[in-house]
Amino acid sequence: MSKCKLPVDVVVAITYKCNARCSMCSIWQIKDHQEIPAQTYLKLPATLKDINISGGEPFMRADIVEVVKNIKTACPNARYVISSNGLAPVLIQQKIIEILKIEPNVGVAISLDGIGQIHDQVRGIPGAYEKVLQTVEILKKAGVKYIKLAYTLTNDNLEEMTKVFNLSKKLNVDFTMAAMQNSDVYFGNKENKLHQDPQKLKQAFYYVIKKQLQSWHPKQWGRAFFTFGLYQFIIGKGRKLPPEAGNQHFFLDPHGVIYPSVVDNQNMGSLALASSFEQIWCSVKNNTLRKELKNGLAKPSWMICTARSAIKKHPFFVGGWILKNKIKFSL
Numbered sequence: 239m240s241k242c243k244l245p246v247d248v249v250v251a252i253t254y255k256c257n258a259r260c261s262m263c264s265i266w267q268i269k270d271h272q273e274i275p276a277q278t279y280l281k282l283p284a285t286l287k288d289i290n291i292s293g294g295e296p297f298m299r300a301d302i303v304e305v306v307k308n309i310k311t312a313c314p315n316a317r318y319v320i321s322s323n324g325l326a327p328v329l330i331q332q333k334i335i336e337i338l339k340i341e342p343n344v345g346v347a348i349s350l351d352g353i354g355q356i357h358d359q360v361r362g363i364p365g366a367y368e369k370v371l372q373t374v375e376i377l378k379k380a381g382v383k384y385i386k387l388a389y390t391l392t393n394d395n396l397e398e399m400t401k402v403f404n405l406s407k408k409l410n411v412d413f414t415m416a417a418m419q420n421s422d423v424y425f426g427n428k429e430n431k432l433h434q435d436p437q438k439l440k441q442a443f444y445y446v447i448k449k450q451l452q453s454w455h456p457k458q459w460g461r462a463f464f465t466f467g468l469y470q471f472i473i474g475k476g477r478k479l480p481p482e483a484g485n486q487h488f489f490l491d492p493h494g495v496i497y498p499s500v501v502d503n504q505n506m507g508s509l510a511l512a513s514s515f516e517q518i519w520c521s522v523k524n525n526t527l528r529k530e531l532k533n534g535l536a537k538p539s540w541m542i543c544t545a546r547s548a549i550k551k552h553p554f555f556v557g558g559w560i561l562k563n564k565i566k567f568s569l
């Protein structure tokens with residue numbers, strides 16, 4: 239094992255159990271629900287600063303509270319966000335009260351892909367929209383300070399992007415977005431391809447970017463950069479910043495396998511089998527892989543999980559974009 243730089247950002251899928259039936263994902267069809275024991279998460283590196291606990295539907299993992307407790311023990315200085323589909327309000331209420339005792343600053347991102355029936359259609363569950371609204375209220379009452387509506391662009395819900403954005407303002411919660419993508423290790427290996435009217439796509443994205451840049455909160459300006467990066471990526475202009483997959487960032491699946499990101503399928507090793515995280519991360523094989531990923535092997539993607547560490551690594555570039563575009567979008 240040689241020396242190497244440890245990562246700062248991770249997506250941890252703690253289960254592939256899921257109570258949704260989303261059109262852009264087939265994780266819900268996975269039958270193998272083998273999960274690493276909660277103790278394995280104690281091996282995560284203390285260098286992690288951003289931890290996204292995901293799934294499947296993470297609240298469906300029976301010992302989620304113990305999992306969060308162990309991750310928090312291993313990574314005491316990280317910022318925690320749990321990504322949920324919000325379809326099990328009662329279960330979420332029970333678990334979040336316990337989780338807040340461990341991490342009072344935990345954030346929760348709830349998927350919302352449209353208003354009313356459109357959301358039900360994308361998620362394949364009648365009444366999904368109402369459940370999401372109920373969950374948001376429950377999270378507020380429980381004292382969760384950072385709540386986000388997480389919109390995913392599919393081929394059926396472009397018109398809903400600005401509506402979900404406006405609803406987030408009305409509910410006084412944050413907004414984040416993604417576009418459906420292909421992934422060998424995520425989205426249940428589903429083949430996804432976006433087909434959108436270029437003009438309508440631009441209109442919707444520019445509406446959100448403008449509103450984010452007009453905000454008084456600098457955090458929203460960073461979000462505007464991310465949104466613009468997503469737009470550029472969708473129209474085929476590539477990533478705004480170099481990828482950090484397998485370098486600053488990684489993905490840990492419910493079986494304990496480490497991958498460079500949710501879209502890169504190189505198996506870097508098993509956290510369950512290794513004696514420590516460093517044993518995997520700093521192996522000769524993975525030091526070589528890291529260089530290859532930097533040099534073009536990383537699969538193109540622009541998701542908040544794969545972009546966040548890159549954004550933080552290039553503050554002057556992002557700052558310059560914000561400055562230029564705050565002026566442009568206010569004209």
Ligand code: SF4
Binds near residue numbers: 256257262264265425
């Ligand atoms: S996108 Fe999320 S909520 Fe939908 S089926 Fe996949 S894991 Fe479940």
